[in-house]
Amino acid sequence: MVIDMHVHPGFFQDICGDRERTEMRRQRYGLYKTSPSPLEHTLEVMDHAGIDKSVLLPLDLTTITGEVVISNDEVRTLVSLAPDRFVGFASVDPHRKDAAVELVRCFEDLGLSGLKLNPSSQRFHPGDAIMAPIYELCVKYDKPILFHSGLSWEPNAPAKYARPLEFEDVALGYPELRICLAHFGWPWIDETVMLLIKYPNVFTDTSLLYLDSPKDFYEQLFKKNMGPLWVDRNFADKVLFGSNAPRFRPVRLREGLEKVGFKPRTLENILGLNAVHFLKLEA
Template identity: 25%
Template sequence: MKIIDAHIHFCNNENFQRVGDACGQINSLEFLEREFKAHNIVKAVAMGTRSQDDREPCFPLLPNLGGTPSVENSTHPKMVSYCCGVDSSAIVGSARGKVLAEFERHLSSDLCVGIKIYSGYQKFYVHDRIHFPFYELVQHYNKAVVIHTGDTAGGRGLLKYSHPLTLDELAPEFPGINFVMAHYGNPWIVDATEVAVKNPNVFIDLSGLIEGYFEVDDYIEKYHGYIEHLKTWITYLSDYGKFMFGTDWPLVSFAPYIELIKRLVPECHWNEVFYENAERIFFHNENFVK
């Protein structure tokens, strides 16, 4: 089975490295290429993330393990598409025009499939008007918007900004954009399910439901209530066109995470969830309206 990983990080960042180390992941291009080959992962979408070299606010946040992606850079692997990370606090004020031009430069290239908003980590609602010029650009270029939803790793974020219900105030404003709720809004799975049911342009990535080292059988035994809860609401949504496989690599290793998602999704829907939906949502958006 071909797989698209709809959510990885591909960035020189010490926090990712620390968790990656704990589950045997080496945060490098060579390691990733080897793993992709082993698991038939043919494409991935990397979320632009702050790198340890970025001391200043930066726009946009970009993946950089193969060098910053650009038309001229041939070392960035073609199988790693990316979303430009939005540093919401850096787009207010006079820098806005310059920032937008830089986003546009990326969004106009094939390798860039959208933008990522770090709600919760950044103290702005996803429906805050400061983001609207960015959504308009995304709409113009027929790309996607990925939104961090759910728990914020560490104590500095604010959960009210990362609640999945915040998307309900945004999605109807831009019906032509595919919005992706990263991490299924975990632990607000029920709310995230309802937002996806109600809004035809809202989708879910199943990344980051677990972080770090785990053995699938042991995990399912220990956290069986959580696993049953996930299965219940995935089944309740009853539209497997809404879900995409994603890992949040390097925070987990591929083999157990693939196995975990296989246990959550009935086999007759694996093709959609592991491959077809991401292909449609990120690479061939049919919702597109100009």
């Protein structure tokens, strides 16, 4: 089982009927030359990379830009088109007065499997008191949160909100809540590592390719910035495969990971088993 934990479906043709909305997505994500693709192509790309399931992430910026960049209902629509291949997450702008109501609707009515939050583009500090009702709902419904962490290439998304240390209060205050700090919190890798080894409920993903080729960048990350056996020895069960598609091509990141030299069991965990645990797909 291979699971891509980090896919932005803004250019899936089935939710790109409105040209202005598609252009708005290009601007919000900073993906200026990305064009819509049909479902057949998306599934072929997943097959080519050997990916069984992709986690689709919406984005609600209601109070920031007045836009829901990708809506929860659009994600639900896409999951319905290929329910064996897609896992849908929710997004709520935490500053919305009805954020909790919308999140309950996502879990109860839309059947979404987790929550994506982006402190940088949604402009909140993860430890802020306004977040408590949202975290409590995720605990109540046993849904994980995928947080953007570290550098964001979205144009209006300061990294200061998403520094890994910002998430320590969440990890500490909600030990039953599974949280994934995406992108390894790059460039603050040491902070991410500290949280991974200390808090059982903290995970990270591999959706980063900010310099060099995937092979070179992952070698730098996993073998030079970190000790060469840190992942194998210490948190082989806490790193999830994620591509950040369409920003980075899933097959390239998978090939890069396979060249790092992880132990076979570690690689198997990263590519899918850890996500099965994080998403509680065992049942």
